[in-house]
Amino acid sequence: MTWPFGGDPPVPLPPGRAVVGEERKGAEPLLWISDGPAPAGLWGQLHRAHAHSGLWPLLLSPLRNDADFRPWLSGELYPAQASDPG
Numbered sequence: 332m333t334w335p336f337g338g339d340p341p342v343p344l345p346p347g348r349a350v351v352g353e354e355r356k357g358a359e360p361l362l363w364i365s366d367g368p369a370p371a372g373l374w375g376q377l378h379r380a381h382a383h384s385g386l387w388p389l390l391l392s393p394l395r396n397d398a399d400f401r402p403w404l405s406g407e408l409y410p411a412q413a414s415d416p417g
Contacts (some may be wrong), residue, residue, distance in 0.1 A: 341384035344378040347368060352408035361408055364391070 345367065349360035369388065377388040393400040401407060 339382035341386060342373065345373070348404075350404060350406050350408070352410055353406055354409050354411055361410060362403065364403055 344363060345365040347363055349366035350362040350364055352356060352361045363386070374388040377384070377386055380386060394402065399405060403413050
C-alpha cells in the first residue's frame with residue numbers, strides 16, 4: 332500500500348485507494364476507500380488514532396442504482412461547499 336496522506340498510516344489499512352475531490356485535483360486526497368470490508372477491530376483503532384491522523388472511519392453508500400460507487404470513487408466531492416460540522 333502506498334500511503335498518500337504524508338508520514339505513515341496511523342494503523343495498518345486494508346488494500347484500497349486514495350480519492351481526490353473534483354475541486355482539489357493535484358492536491359492531497361480526501362478519502363481512503365478500502366476494496367472490501369474493514370477487518371475486525373479496525374474502526375476502533377482508527378477512532379482512537381483520530382487525534383493524530385485526522386481520519387474517521389465511515390460507512391459510505393453509493394448513489395441509488397450506481398454500479399460505479401459514485402460519488403466516492405469518482406471524486407465527485409466538493410469539500411469547499413460543505414458546512415463545518417463543528
